[in-house]
Amino acid sequence: MSTDSVKRAQSTPDEPMPFAELGMKQDEYDRVKEILGRRPTGSELAIYSVMWSEHCSYKSSKVHLRQFATKAPKSEALLVGMGENAGVVDIGDGWAATFKIESHNHPSYVEPHQGAATGVGGIVRDIMSMGARPIAVMDALRFGAADAPDTRRVLPGVVEGISHYGNCLGLPNIGGEVVFDPCYIGNPLVNALCVGLLRKDQIKLATAPGPGNKVVLFGASTGPDGIGGASVLASATFEDESHAKRPAVQVGDPFMEKLLIECCLELYAADVVVGIQDLGAAGVSCATTELAAKGTGGMAVDLNLVPLRDPSLRPEEILMSESQERMMAVVRPEDIPAFMAICEKWDVPATVIGEVTDTGRLVMTWDGEVIVDIPPGTAADEGPVYERPYQEPAGQAALNADTPDRLERPADLRATLLRLLGSPNLADKEWVTSQYDRYVRSNTVLAQPADAGVLRVSEVMAGAEPTTRGIALATDGNGRYAKLDPYAGAQLALAEAYRNVAVTGAKPLAVTNCLNFGSPEDPEVMWQFAEAVRGLADACRTLGVPVTGGNVSFYNQTGSAAIHPTPVVGVLGVIDDVARRVPSGFTGEGLRVALLGETREEFGGSEWAHVVHGHLGGLPPQADLEAEQALATVLVEAARGGLLEGSHDLSDGGLAIALAEACLARGVGATVTLNDDPFTGLFSESAARALVAVRPEVFEEFAALCAEHEVPCYGLGVTGGDALVVEGVLEVPVSELRETHTGTLPALFG
Amino acid sequence: MSAARVGVVTFPGTLDDQDAARAVHLVGAQAVPLWHADHDLKGVDAVFLPGGFSYGDYLRCGAISRFAPLMDELIPAARAGLPVLGTCNGFQILCEAHLLPGALTRNASLHYVCRDQRVRVEQNDTAWTSAFGQGQEIVLPVKHGEGRYVASADTIAELEATGRVVVRYIGNPNGSMNDIAGITNEAGNVVGLMPHPEHAVEELVGAPSTDGLGFFTSILKKLVNA
Numbered sequence: 001m002s003t004d005s006v007k008r009a010q011s012t013p014d015e016p017m018p019f020a021e022l023g024m025k026q027d028e029y030d031r032v033k034e035i036l037g038r039r040p041t042g043s044e045l046a047i048y049s050v051m052w053s054e055h056c057s058y059k060s061s062k063v064h065l066r067q068f069a070t071k072a073p074k075s076e077a078l079l080v081g082m083g084e085n086a087g088v089v090d091i092g093d094g095w096a097a098t099f100k101i102e103s104h105n106h107p108s109y110v111e112p113h114q115g116a117a118t119g120v121g122g123i124v125r126d127i128m129s130m131g132a133r134p135i136a137v138m139d140a141l142r143f144g145a146a147d148a149p150d151t152r153r154v155l156p157g158v159v160e161g162i163s164h165y166g167n168c169l170g171l172p173n174i175g176g177e178v179v180f181d182p183c184y185i186g187n188p189l190v191n192a193l194c195v196g197l198l199r200k201d202q203i204k205l206a207t208a209p210g211p212g213n214k215v216v217l218f219g220a221s222t223g224p225d226g227i228g229g230a231s232v233l234a235s236a237t238f239e240d241e242s243h244a245k246r247p248a249v250q251v252g253d254p255f256m257e258k259l260l261i262e263c264c265l266e267l268y269a270a271d272v273v274v275g276i277q278d279l280g281a282a283g284v285s286c287a288t289t290e291l292a293a294k295g296t297g298g299m300a301v302d303l304n305l306v307p308l309r310d311p312s313l314r315p316e317e318i319l320m321s322e323s324q325e326r327m328m329a330v331v332r333p334e335d336i337p338a339f340m341a342i343c344e345k346w347d348v349p350a351t352v353i354g355e356v357t358d359t360g361r362l363v364m365t366w367d368g369e370v371i372v373d374i375p376p377g378t379a380a381d382e383g384p385v386y387e388r389p390y391q392e393p394a395g396q397a398a399l400n401a402d403t404p405d406r407l408e409r410p411a412d413l414r415a416t417l418l419r420l421l422g423s424p425n426l427a428d429k430e431w432v433t434s435q436y437d438r439y440v441r442s443n444t445v446l447a448q449p450a451d452a453g454v455l456r457v458s459e460v461m462a463g464a465e466p467t468t469r470g471i472a473l474a475t476d477g478n479g480r481y482a483k484l485d486p487y488a489g490a491q492l493a494l495a496e497a498y499r500n501v502a503v504t505g506a507k508p509l510a511v512t513n514c515l516n517f518g519s520p521e522d523p524e525v526m527w528q529f530a531e532a533v534r535g536l537a538d539a540c541r542t543l544g545v546p547v548t549g550g551n552v553s554f555y556n557q558t559g560s561a562a563i564h565p566t567p568v569v570g571v572l573g574v575i576d577d578v579a580r581r582v583p584s585g586f587t588g589e590g591l592r593v594a595l596l597g598e599t600r601e602e603f604g605g606s607e608w609a610h611v612v613h614g615h616l617g618g619l620p621p622q623a624d625l626e627a628e629q630a631l632a633t634v635l636v637e638a639a640r641g642g643l644l645e646g647s648h649d650l651s652d653g654g655l656a657i658a659l660a661e662a663c664l665a666r667g668v669g670a671t672v673t674l675n676d677d678p679f680t681g682l683f684s685e686s687a688a689r690a691l692v693a694v695r696p697e698v699f700e701e702f703a704a705l706c707a708e709h710e711v712p713c714y715g716l717g718v719t720g721g722d723a724l725v726v727e728g729v730l731e732v733p734v735s736e737l738r739e740t741h742t743g744t745l746p747a748l749f750g
Numbered sequence: 751m752s753a754a755r756v757g758v759v760t761f762p763g764t765l766d767d768q769d770a771a772r773a774v775h776l777v778g779a780q781a782v783p784l785w786h787a788d789h790d791l792k793g794v795d796a797v798f799l800p801g802g803f804s805y806g807d808y809l810r811c812g813a814i815s816r817f818a819p820l821m822d823e824l825i826p827a828a829r830a831g832l833p834v835l836g837t838c839n840g841f842q843i844l845c846e847a848h849l850l851p852g853a854l855t856r857n858a859s860l861h862y863v864c865r866d867q868r869v870r871v872e873q874n875d876t877a878w879t880s881a882f883g884q885g886q887e888i889v890l891p892v893k894h895g896e897g898r899y900v901a902s903a904d905t906i907a908e909l910e911a912t913g914r915v916v917v918r919y920i921g922n923p924n925g926s927m928n929d930i931a932g933i934t935n936e937a938g939n940v941v942g943l944m945p946h947p948e949h950a951v952e953e954l955v956g957a958p959s960t961d962g963l964g965f966f967t968s969i970l971k972k973l974v975n976a
Binding site for chain 2: 164253262456579
């Protein structure tokens, strides 16, 4: 059995290569041949096929994603923007925060537990590779109908996977979303977010400069997990070797990841790392090509040195393996002993597998023969770029014309409130969130079900001074809104996350996003994608919050049925004095309750239309970004001035649900009066609104602040008692609200 | 007089060590990091064994930890009277090391559970609970997948008869026998608890309670008066 070396490739120029099986198109393969001036070896083909895959190269999305840069608002807070492992934001007092959200949708459908677990693992390593200590995670989840049999398979597995992996890592899970809709039945969405903290002058980058510097692979050994198509390649090249179908879903070891976190932080503190990259999708292929491309430009690697869990792995498989819990560092030769000593302390295996060169080539050997010899940038950065055709879906106009105006309004608003409150999307998510550790590290100020997770900034790091600051994080996304209008839907997702951060008193600073769509080869899906990106980029500019990074997940469809376009947006904010954070809901009796923002009759894509009528049509609520900005300014200033005792964002289910949740937060009732049509007042989903609780003695001051920023402020009533009372409309004891709210998920999932 | 020194043990997979150290500082004692691989208790006056997944706990929680070099020092010291508090994984390790009887098994629900838990302090005559009133009800978070306390009928009877059930759940979160949340050894110096006092020590963060402080003030009082 011979290795497919460069020498062999030169002497067998016409040997057919299984590029199609690896998902590569003929013209892409031709381009590889043109770049190399010969046919690629099996190992080179492995590298190009994964690096030029949609997942790694963003070939269908790139032309659109550029708007996040070209339309980016000026931001002094942005320290590292898109293109690195994660964006980094200045949060003051020498501290920086790095955060990113990423999808692990397809693996989570195939094997919910491991798929979701390794999704957490992957995003945590992205944050580690920026030089940060990961400090919290959150998850935005979408499942099929709550009562669908497959949801009972997928949801418990996903939650258990996140719970097991995140809890073992010691990262508090502080928020996220759980949404049900039949459109996600064969395509659940598992979007994992991680946030990390670092000193602003300690940022690490994925780069391999300095010829002679060593390339170290450390962490878990490499096994046959997540290889996917590489086995095709290996068996095609080596006729007699029949590799069994390799498992395509990776398996996680959170204990190894926890060791990696502590090990990396000690390596950073000892200043023995020149460049670092995590191994995620495309494993060694991705790490070596990206590090080399961003450094001096060359790297020599001996693949025989990669520690293997399965000694029968072929080089093509080693290159494509997605074994978890691995990192690659570039280290000065004189620092190698110190580097190895720290790895040994943490029982983390580490191996020098190569070194940085100035040849401009990535050269890999196997059994003494050269099997890879490529310019690394051609794999890492110069992948194909597609201008995919797009067109408005044929049924879009009809969908928008089918407005909720025709839907029958309810006579019994009390029953409607309870029906919505107990519906799976609005019901209490404690069945899920109680499986996550939200307290570890002792910096959790607010966690689910609060509007946003809030963390105290308090880490032991060299050069760190005590600070009063905190950070807030929220993720949001509404697939129904985006289906009706992807441009507005993406803006509404941003607006809601932005608002959720602001209601805690934090000033929104930066954005990450996970764009979940169907197949980019379907022009109608591509239209949804193009519109959503355009909408999000425009809204980021208006709100002054730059996109720092994120992820695109295409092909979320079964047959020709795509999911609703689902842009999930994460917003990070900072609060100067975290002790001034505003808790969610009604925190005491005798507080004035006020509604901020304007209510219009907006029911397109609403929870009411969905739950009561199974209707999706018309247009989503108007995205009024100027109003969002003014509202956020008021909320942040009021928090700073200590004017707010509680607050809550209005979103799905409108004022009715916001009032109910505010009462449930601490079991405090309220009595309110609505002036206009109570149905619209209670259930419309107009954006740019929030509910606040204010001490009576500062209400005038608060109202003046609202007036100054032209934010409508309507006094609704007062907190107290043990029931939610809407004068002349409905009255529900808080105990009944609680029973309705908490019963649904346990009844469904046990 | 120098401050009381409380050792906080870190295994590779320990998670709540910095939380415990912070709580020790909050009551005015000194937290001394102890490393699992060292044969060295650094002359501390008491030891806190925090929660986490010490060595990954793929086998059985705490099953490997009891063989750590540090445990070679800790086990005889605890038998000789050194005050030791193990919470969560720390409790599991104390059971595996036979410093405390019984075992912690998978929750009856088969799910990990994180919640703010009401408990009753049943004994305030241990090294770690003297600051509480006898029978005082407090709130501490629990967060574990394997916290269901089990022991033989004889052991349970003995624990009850000799007043060694230190903390009891009010509303059992995991199926523990006799609602047991924490126990002590015969001498009262070694206490194991499933709930996490170190996450209930500050108004701003953690559980909506500062009831956990009592465990730390108890040990401080004991050490200062010693």
